Amino acid sequence: MARARGTDGSLLGSLPWTLAACVFSVAPHVQFLPVWISTAFLFCGAWRYLIERRRRPLPSTWLRILLALACFLGVLSTYSTISGVGPGSALLTIMAALKLLETRARRDQFVLLFIAIFLVMSSLLREQYLWSLPYLLAAVFLIMTAWLRVSAVATQPTRRSFATGGRLVLYAAPLAIAMWILFPRIATPFWAVPMDTGTATSGLSDSMSPGDISSLSLSNAVAFRATFEDNIPEQRDRYWRGLVLTIFNGRTWTSNDPFAGPRVHEQVAPIGDPVAYQITLEPTRQQWVFALDMPWSWTLPRTFMGPQQQLARARPIDQRISYDAMSYLNYRTDVDLTDYARSWYARVPEQSNTRTQALAREMRASAASDAAYIQAVLSKFHEEEYFYTLGPPPLGSNPVDRFLFDTRRGFCEHYASAFAILMRAAGIPARVVLGYQGGEMNPVGGHMIVRQSDAHAWNEVWLDGIGWYRVDPTAAVAPDRIESGVSGSLLDGAGLAWGLSASAAFLHRLTMTWDAMNAKWNEWVLGYGPENQKRFMEWIGMDDPGWRKMMLTLIAVVAALLVMISGLLALRYRSPKTDRAAILYKRFVNKAGIELRTGETPVVFARRAASESPFPAELIDEITSTYLNARYGPADPIAMRRLESAVAAVHRQ
């Protein structure tokens, strides 16, 4: 093509900065983006740089339109939608990549830097960890510096650009903090961040199929953190109740609707003293709310206790929530089951796991009572060759049979499932409770960390005169699991919960400190909602903080900050006072039609103007001398008046 001229290489200085800013802002998205988008971005960046290096022409308009269409269709086919965080950030990345291909001038680089800022901000829609903040600040700092590099004269030393960029971020910081603190928080925001439902967080699932999975305990992620008011219950008493599974189809345990049936709260009769604590629950995208067995009261709106004494929210928990709760570790559930309920809780599919059912009937027959039978089953687990392992062999279609008679290896799910079937087959109502067991104290933050690896399954059986009674068959097999936590119960537990098993105490302390920092971050920064804001406002002395009051305070504070910052800036960049004389002289220079050179004094300019401008030399001399007097001499109204009339004479000419 004849019109395709090469680039002139003028962007060679600023392009690397723009590229660096873009790469920095795309980086947090990379783990979520399809590989082809990241690759396309890197490819376009390298391509554009080489174009500038080699002075090649930019790709033609048609090629760019084709690429844009192709990428758009690619995003559409990858996500099958273009709304949401995922497709949105994918489109932004593509936009940055393609914009690079038509970056000709400084203006285009500004557009790119705008896109970079958008990208950085949109990464917050995905994750808001403690380290997100420093990364964000660094990214904004880099973008600002790139901005300066693109806009400023090329001779500015890099150090100065960085310094100015840093200063800009610093100037903005107080404003951002003030807005963050004071902007009225609303309990349920009108806007909802469209979450990607595809990215599942690890956690308990709604059902349990022993033999299908064996990897649950390996996740070291935090499930929730708990802070106890005063005394902390023993490790073996810390059963964090979650959901209750009641239906078994021969292979999988599922729960029925937790809201069916009567309200059962009053059926719990507490014994002894309650334990009070606060829980900060990570988002689970499920409705289950965890509390120590047995929860008595909780400060979470729209959360109810189901018929199996499990707590559930009306909506899935897709944000980190925090609530106070109180539990009784000792209790009785005075439930008088109807005959129908009794048979319902003892239901086992007849054709499945027949060996287990036969064994159950046989053992029940030889036991004196239900309680004796339970003891017999637990002794069987304890005394016979059963092993606790996180890597059990897969089980076939009759998993309980396979497990009890053949493999004899499993973790809590296997034992809980087998135990429940043994009970049910003997006619004793039984159910499986999923939750967490134990938790680790963080000495730095003073709170308890309960990890996904603490997930646990245990049983509840119904006994006449006692009600639902907790039995943990895993404790019979591996008492260590209950006494000292999951990592203690595994001989081959190296690498599990690396912070715990690492021999260096220092590393442990580091993990704990980091965890404590995260907890505080979650509580005070991410959890800065209406309640925290109200508390904070009252703490700084605002009585009855309402959104109107806060909005007014916000406006006042922001205005004050703006005045302060502008004052600082004005002090720093005191512009030379362009007084009347300077304005008049400028008018004369413009009228003369000759450009004033940098560093050219009025006297030198007058000499040039005398020969090159249409004005008479006397007039130019008059203007020059009066200007020098008026501007650089002591205040002299006469000189100013003379200058004004002389410049007016110029305009008349």
Next chain:
Amino acid sequence: MQRRSTLETLPIGKDATRAALDKARETLGTIILGKDGQIALALACLLARGHLLIEDLPGLGKTMLAQALARVLGLSFRRIQFTSDLLPADIVGVSVFRQETGQFEFQPGPVFSQLILADEVNRATPKAQSALLEAMEEYQVSVDGNTRLLPDPFFVVATQNPADQIGTFPLPESQLDRFLMRLELGYPNEENERELIIGEDRRAMLEDVESVATPEALQALQKSAANVHMSDPLVDYVQALVRQTRESPDIDIGLSPRGALALVAAAKAHAFVEHHSGVYPDDIQAVFAATAGHRLKPAGNTTYRSAAELCQHVLDSVAIP
């Protein structure tokens, strides 16, 4: 011509001394031809209570300028020829034992004059150089534990031959800083040189020159020069220039705050010599090369061959506010 009329109508007080300055400048112009800018600078240097370093080849009128300055301004003048065997005592003087009184008597050296020409200052050893430089800085000398004040005004004109390399001790940067200005005289143009050749003998002319000022008048002039108005935009300009010397990639070491002060003092004196109502940008530009040139350390890779070119480059890259 207007100036003369001022002299005639107002022969007393401040304006009289002011007129004396103009007269001095005019007289100097008749002796040293075609060097009006340098004469104005030399006078400005004197009025700003600074010392002057003239760096040029021999025979260009360095000595003549110094002598003429002393003569015109009515200052006592001594010349010290710096040689490699010059001793500090040759400059400041010695104490001599008098048999008749039985006491030591101080014989003041040539430094006890109002205007000193230190000729070829780079020929002497650093020890001798520093004796003079100390006097320049402190306005006093210490001999045998006694501190003796130098006369006021005290003005040193040092010359240096830049072509001489062998057997010289070039002044280090820290000592160059003692000189308010460094001047180059340069060759006269053809017309002036012709006049020089066919005209009267300059030395004889010097004999006839009348003093137009007294030391007291000179002190008054110095005071007035320091009080010249300096407007805010001009302060901004000085700061911008200084900043540019520090940030320019062509300069390794820029102007120090002392250098900035020197620039301001020199510019004020220059504005005074030029009858400006305040310091004008032209004054700054006029004194910039002379005051900043020897205080800057050019970068190794700079393309500017001389300090003057470098200074001009700085001036050309800073906008005048």
